[in-house]
Amino acid sequence: MQNVLIYVILAVFGLVLGSFLNVVIYRVPRKEGLAFPASHCASCGHKLSPLDLIPVFSWIVLRGKCRYCKEKISIRYPLVELLTAALFVLTATRAGSVWELVLSLATVLFLIPIAAIDFGHYIIPNKILLAFLPVAVTSAVVQVVSQEQVSLFYDSTSPFSPLLGAVAASGILFLIALLGFYLHGREEVMGMGDIKLLVILGALCGAKNILLVLLSAVILAGVASIVMLVLRKKGRKDKIAFGPYIILAFYVIVYWL
Ligand SMILES: [Zn+2]
Incomplete structure (x- = not known):
């Protein structure tokens, strides 16, 4: 009750x-x-x-x-309001401690606007990422100081886990972006916003999880692009927002797998 x-x-x-x-x-x-x-x-x-x-x-x-x-x-x-309420309740059912609960709810509060804004505008505003960063830092500090798994995001309690997580997937995208820049000049292959998002999410969930998130997001985005091409909702040259797929993959993998 x-x-x-x-x-x-x-x-x-x-x-x-x-x-x-x-x-x-x-x-x-x-x-x-x-x-x-x-x-x-x-x-x-x-x-x-x-x-x-x-x-x-x-x-x-x-x-x-x-x-x-x-x-x-x-x-x-109303959909954003209902989604926030639903994710609050769902997330709470997975949290085992007050720290887990607070950090997870804070994460939900950042992931929803980032996904929605990227979907609508193809950008992830630095302002929101900067405000999100302290959540990852707090999670890492609490984890290292208390020497126990206080955050349900983590896959290990090593102090290096958040650091490795922060660079694992973002590093791959950064290299791809560099390569794209080298081959195509100014044309952006991968948004810097996605790279910064992967730094924060990687610090939250560790290297193994964030690599799985990146792989799943690539597959999800690929399938979605093919479906949209077939339905003729988007052309071959149209931009697609990658952030929402990263966030969907993060939420499902970290909370439900
Ligand atoms: Zn009016």
Whole structure:
């Protein structure tokens, strides 16, 4: 019963923080501040009242339309809120200690906006990566200081594990990027954002896991590209965002395998 209560509280927290993540996903790639201006409709600019801002509920009551201009509000908003709540609860079921729980929930809070922004804009903002970095550093420090496996991400308790993890997969991508630069000049083969993301995730989960994440992400992205080519959603030359596949692979491998 106590557990059920904790999960309900986490789900509510997830919905509220998911609502904040929507602001991050919309504003950070547009270089807008997070706190100001206050929440407003993206079409008509009307300031939103607290009643318009209740996670999921407002979107359903307003039938996905702005109360003031009747413009459609993307289903992305309630989906991000529900996804955050769901991942909070799922992640909590895997955590064995308070440290694990805190670090895992923090990781979820960064992975969702990174995946969404990369998917929509083909960038991973440095601001978000910089804010994410302390999570990996804290995880490494707590791990090394306490000499026990406090984070469910780790595959070993060696102090070198986070360092090796940080360079293992990112190093491979960096070499590929260098080679691409050498062969094609300015054309970017692999985004620097993906490399930085792999540094942080690698520090969190160790070398073995992050190499498995990279391999799985390459396979996932390859299959997705073929499917999109067949469905003619994308052309041969179109960009694809790699970040979401890295994140999907990371979450599944680290938490569920
Ligand atoms: Zn409006």
